Amino acid sequence: MKNYITEFIGTFFLVFVIGLTTNDPQSWAAGGTPFAPLAIGTILMVMVYMGGPISGAHYNPAVTLAIWIRKKIETREVVPYMLSQIMGALFAALVYFFIFKRSMGGPAPMEGFTYNLKPLLIETLFTFALASVVLNVATSKKSANNSYFGLAIGFTVMAAAFAGGGISGGAFNPAVGIGPLVIHSMLGGGDLSCLWIYIVGPCLGGIAASLVYKLVNRDEFD
Numbered sequence: 001m002k003n004y005i006t007e008f009i010g011t012f013f014l015v016f017v018i019g020l021t022t023n024d025p026q027s028w029a030a031g032g033t034p035f036a037p038l039a040i041g042t043i044l045m046v047m048v049y050m051g052g053p054i055s056g057a058h059y060n061p062a063v064t065l066a067i068w069i070r071k072k073i074e075t076r077e078v079v080p081y082m083l084s085q086i087m088g089a090l091f092a093a094l095v096y097f098f099i100f101k102r103s104m105g106g107p108a109p110m111e112g113f114t115y116n117l118k119p120l121l122i123e124t125l126f127t128f129a130l131a132s133v134v135l136n137v138a139t140s141k142k143s144a145n146n147s148y149f150g151l152a153i154g155f156t157v158m159a160a161a162f163a164g165g166g167i168s169g170g171a172f173n174p175a176v177g178i179g180p181l182v183i184h185s186m187l188g189g190g191d192l193s194c195l196w197i198y199i200v201g202p203c204l205g206g207i208a209a210s211l212v213y214k215l216v217n218r219d220e221f222d
Contacts, residue, residue, distance in 0.1 A: 003055035003077070004084040010047040010059040011088030011175050012095075017043040018176060019096040019104035037165060041158025048150040056138065057150075060173040061085055062206035066131040069210035072139045082175075089179025103189045106181035107169030107198055119194075122168035123201025124208070126160035130172055131209035141220055171198040172205075 021036035044059070051057035056073070058064045061082040067073050073081070096104040109119035133156045136142075137149040161170045171177040177198025185192050214221060 004080055006051040006055040007058060007081055007084040008088040008091075010051045010055075010057055011085040011179075012092045013043055013047055014040070014059055014173075015089040015092035015176055015179050016095060019092065019180065022105075037158045037161030037170075040161055041154040041156075044157050045150045045154025048153050052138070052149065055081075058134075059085060059088075059175070060130075060202070061175055062127050062173060062202035063131055063134050065203055066135060066206035066210040066213075067139060069207065070135055070139055070213060085175040086178050089175040090183060091179075093180045093183035097183065097187065103184040103187045104180050105189065106184045107171040107177055108194055109169055109197065110167050113167060119168035120197050120201045122164040123172060123197055124205040126164050126168075127172045127202040127205025128209045128212075129160065129205075130156050131206045132213065135209060135213045140217065142217075168201070169194070169198070172202055174199045174202050177202075 017039055018036070021039045047059065048057040051059070056067065058067065058081060064073065064078060064081045064085070068075065068078050093104055113119050130153070133152050137146060137152045143149070157172065160172055164170060164172075169177075177195055181190075181192055181195050181198070184190050
């Protein structure tokens with residue numbers, strides 16, 4: 001149970017910070033440069049340090065999928081982990097609504113990119129990068145007991161948000177897509193037509209990362 005509670009808490013704060021920093025007009029720094037990716041990467045970093053020793057600090061169904069393929073989580077744990085993450089994201093979107101009396105919205109592709117594969121590719125590639133970093137800094141024997149795993153993971157998401165967030169919507173995490181978009185839709189703010197991008201893309205990225213990890217770290221599987 002402690003693992004699921006930790007996954008819920010970590011995902012909650014990740015999504016809540018995303019909502020607070022991407023839906024407030026004051027969340028733009030001088031010159032129009034968003035500081036949202038900085039806040040998002042930082043909260044993920046500290047939540048990873050918080051939950052790493054307890055649950056492994058996945059906070060992302062695509063990461064859980066990659067770690068399961070890597071055989072670092074038992075099959076019976078996969079669905080409860082993913083459900084805990086999604087519930088944390090849903091609760092974050094509800095708390096946002098309770099505070100502001102409006103939906104936090106959800107990720108959406110750049111105008112003109114909605115109905116093509118470009119946002120899907122961005123979501124896949126940056127989730128591949130994220131899952132690859134997680135596998136190499138948090139599950140590899142070569143980097144066991146390191147103290148930089150949280151920094152590496154947080155900075156990866158920060159860079160992904162800066163570079164690709166404006167194109168794809170910058171979820172890189174099915175829970176980040178599902179929670180806000182489902183609540184937004186329930187409150188009458190929109191439909192779920194783009195949700196598949198934030199499920200399929202990250203999951204493809206997680207699967208690809210685990211397969212590449214096995215390919216380049218064969219010594220760990222011999």
